[in-house]
Amino acid sequence: xxxxxxxxxxxxxxxxxxxxxxxxxxxxxxxxxxxxxxxxxxxxxxxxxxxxxxxxxxxxxxxxxxxxxxxxxxxxxxxxxxxxxxxxxxxxxxxxxxxxxxxxxxxxxxxxxxxxxxxxxxxxxxxxxxxxxxxxxxxxxxxxxxxxxxxxxxxxxxxxxxxxxxxxxxxxxxxxxxxxxxxxxxxxxxxxxxxxxxxxxxxxxxxxxxxxxxxxxxxxxxxxxxxxxxxxxxxxxxxxxxxxxxxxxxxxxxxxxxxxxxxxxxxxxxxxxxxxxxxxxxxxxxxxxxxxxxxxxxxxxxxxxxxxxxxxxxxxxxxxxxxxxxxxxxxxxxxxxxxxxxxxxxxxxxxxxxxxxxxxxxxxxxxxxxxxxxxxxxxxxxxxxxxxxxxxxxxxxxxxxxxxxxxxxxxxxxxxxxxxxxxxxx
Amino acid sequence: xxxxxxxxxxxxxxxxxxxxxxxxxxxxxxxxxxxxxxxxxxxxxxxxxxxxxxxxxxxxxxxxxxxxxxxxxxxxxxxxxxxxxxxxxxxxxxxxxxxxxxxxxxxxxxxxxxxxxxxxxxxxxxxxxxxxxxxxxxxxxxxxxxxxxxxxxxxxxxxxxxxxxxxxxxxxxxxxxxxxxxxxxxxxxxxxxxxxxxxxxxxxxxxxxxxxxx
Numbered sequence: 001x002x003x004x005x006x007x008x009x010x011x012x013x014x015x016x017x018x019x020x021x022x023x024x025x026x027x028x029x030x031x032x033x034x035x036x037x038x039x040x041x042x043x044x045x046x047x048x049x050x051x052x053x054x055x056x057x058x059x060x061x062x063x064x065x066x067x068x069x070x071x072x073x074x075x076x077x078x079x080x081x082x083x084x085x086x087x088x089x090x091x092x093x094x095x096x097x098x099x100x101x102x103x104x105x106x107x108x109x110x111x112x113x114x115x116x117x118x119x120x121x122x123x124x125x126x127x128x129x130x131x132x133x134x135x136x137x138x139x140x141x142x143x144x145x146x147x148x149x150x151x152x153x154x155x156x157x158x159x160x161x162x163x164x165x166x167x168x169x170x171x172x173x174x175x176x177x178x179x180x181x182x183x184x185x186x187x188x189x190x191x192x193x194x195x196x197x198x199x200x201x202x203x204x205x206x207x208x209x210x211x212x213x214x215x216x217x218x219x220x221x222x223x224x225x226x227x228x229x230x231x232x233x234x235x236x237x238x239x240x241x242x243x244x245x246x247x248x249x250x251x252x253x254x255x256x257x258x259x260x261x262x263x264x265x266x267x268x269x270x271x272x273x274x275x276x277x278x279x280x281x282x283x284x285x286x287x288x289x290x291x292x293x294x295x296x297x298x299x300x301x302x303x304x305x306x307x308x309x310x311x312x313x314x315x316x317x318x319x320x321x322x323x324x325x326x327x328x329x330x331x332x333x334x335x336x337x338x339x340x341x342x343x344x345x346x347x348x349x350x351x352x353x354x355x356x357x358x359x360x361x362x363x364x365x366x367x368x369x370x371x372x373x374x375x376x377x378x379x380x381x382x383x384x385x386x387x388x389x390x391x392x393x394x395x396x397x398x399x400x401x402x403x404x405x406x407x408x409x410x411x412x413x414x415x416x417x418x419x420x421x422x423x424x425x426x
Numbered sequence: 427x428x429x430x431x432x433x434x435x436x437x438x439x440x441x442x443x444x445x446x447x448x449x450x451x452x453x454x455x456x457x458x459x460x461x462x463x464x465x466x467x468x469x470x471x472x473x474x475x476x477x478x479x480x481x482x483x484x485x486x487x488x489x490x491x492x493x494x495x496x497x498x499x500x501x502x503x504x505x506x507x508x509x510x511x512x513x514x515x516x517x518x519x520x521x522x523x524x525x526x527x528x529x530x531x532x533x534x535x536x537x538x539x540x541x542x543x544x545x546x547x548x549x550x551x552x553x554x555x556x557x558x559x560x561x562x563x564x565x566x567x568x569x570x571x572x573x574x575x576x577x578x579x580x581x582x583x584x585x586x587x588x589x590x591x592x593x594x595x596x597x598x599x600x601x602x603x604x605x606x607x608x609x610x611x612x613x614x615x616x617x618x619x620x621x622x623x624x625x626x627x628x629x630x631x632x633x634x635x636x637x638x639x640x
Contacts, residue, residue, distance in 0.1 A: 234444065235447075236443075236445065236446050236447030237445055237446050237447075237615065237616060238446075238616065239447075263598075263613060263614045263615050263616075264444075264445075264615075286447070294448075294449050295442075295446070295447040295448060295449075296441075296442030296443070296447035296448075296449070297447060299439070299442070313441075313442070316447075
């Protein structure tokens with residue numbers, strides 16, 4: 001049995017003249033991908049912000065030291081690893097002498113000692129940290145490469161262009177989970193870095209929570225058994241891809257990430273997989289055909305390198321039968337709602353910042369309605385810290401007058417978290 | 427193994443056509459034919475020639491046909507008794523396109539005599555032969571000097587349809603194929619209908635005008 005299963009959920013019936021094909025493609029990996037072969041080699045770099053601001057309060061740098069040690073402790077034997085201290089002049093604090101160390105009891109201890117000596121000072125130039133990490137990963141090619149990046153501030157000591165250039169240079173080289181500690185960092189900036197590097201982004205409100213978060217992130221990274229997985233989408237002549245987005249566990253638009261294979265086929269990167277399930281919403285515009293005609297609107301193949309791990313077919317059948325073509329697939333409807341939920345939160349928070357309470361109330365109200373209806377309790381709880389919910393089913397809310405920055409940032413950061421179909425009230 | 431779909435495409439995938447997505451055969455995926463063999467499925471092509479389903483533009487002037495009108499609104503062409511139409515492809519060197527593209531590595535030819543090709547029914551390949559003996563030369567062979575190095579060996583196809591119309595298809599050229607003043611190339615492997623007088627640009631300066639012979 002394949003360690004991956006790929007399933008498509010859609011209503012394949014289109015009304016006459018209809019041209020939009022929507023489908024949810026669910027990919028499940030049982031995590032055993034490496035079992036039959038030898039365990040894939042991994043490379044791991046911990047990047048910790050050690051800029052001057054990490055010293056205020058001092059428990060921030062202390063927590064960062066501790067979290068780095070915890071992360072190092074999670075690294076399995078045989079994994080190539082390094083620790084980078086990030087400032088405006090990033091420094092590899094372990095191993096000395098360049099390259100990556102191979103994890104063992106001894107190297108983990110030595111790295112832990114180095115982490116305990118981390119000192120705060122200097123500025124924040126995240127692009128240079130990523131460049132340095134890219135250089136280190138390049139010394140150990142062929143491994144599943146992953147980094148975790150922690151920062152507490154905005155990218156102040158390099159231009160946005162420098163960050164863009166650094167991102168473009170390392171894109172596809174490694175995966176990077178990003179964490180912002182405190183409330184002085186910018187959600188949009190860190191989200192862009194994490195998105196480009198196919199990683200997650202999250203807020204660590206209190207320094208004390210850092211160690212647990214790092215442990216979870218590192219355990220997740222160590223559980224990845226298959227790297228370099230991409231979703232290949234073929235569409236027929238005359239058709240176009242409207243969008244391809246990951247919709248669970250978080251929303252991530254992949255449309256712009258397509259790597260064209262030929263005129264009809266493109267690959268979308270999905271990075272590394274452990275035992276997990278992800279859902280993708282694919283929307284394709286096809287030329288309409290006559291009643292009764294069938295067309296393959298899309299062929300989705302999951303690839304590891306060039307090896308096919310599974311495939312799903314997206315079909316279109318035109319019919320005059322209203323009963324058939326007006327049904328919306330439950331999965332498609334659910335994730336369309338989850339995508340709208342994320343948009344509503346981000347637009348609502350932006351309107352609130354811009355001093356437009358009417359738009360903010362309307363958008364966040366709609367968000368509450370969507371979150372409640374879909375059973376996205378996590379997001380609902382975060383929304384409740386920003387608005388007073390009067391009636392969730394109708395989306396009637398009032399903006400709270402005093403909202404803690406950390407609540408607002410938490411809601412923004414986690415706005416893209418979705419729940420899977422069937423998690424709601426059944 | 428390859429199969430041929432109802433629209434006549436050769437497909438590497440045997441369940442649905444890998445070009446147009448049409449279902450191939452009733453057997454569905456993997457309906458057990460000899461691997462390695464090319465299976466031509468027995469297809470009875472249903473050609474409906476009744477006017478109402480013919481939505482192609484007028485083969486003579488390219489005007490859109492409204493409903494199942496018998497006569498073209500543009501030129502009076504009689505859809506029900508199509509007259510034999512003949513197309514020419516006239517090739518010239520186009521200074522305007524050369525300047526628009528801003529190619530610096532290629533010189534614009536000093537002396538270029540107009541070349542005229544009459545299109546055969548079916549596919550007319552646009553390309554550059556290598557000059558080998560016994561070579562299958564493209565019908566519209568642009569190998570003669572002055573040579574436009576931006577034209578691919580097999581660049582595009584002018585397909586003169588049985589209904590009298592003419593379509594252009596880029597067959598995977600290196601530098602793309604352009605129609606008129608468009609600055610974006612036409613999508614590869616896609617039929618682009620042409621009308622009388624349309625100008626096609628290939629390579630650095632080659633312009634091909636399709637003409638309906640009166």
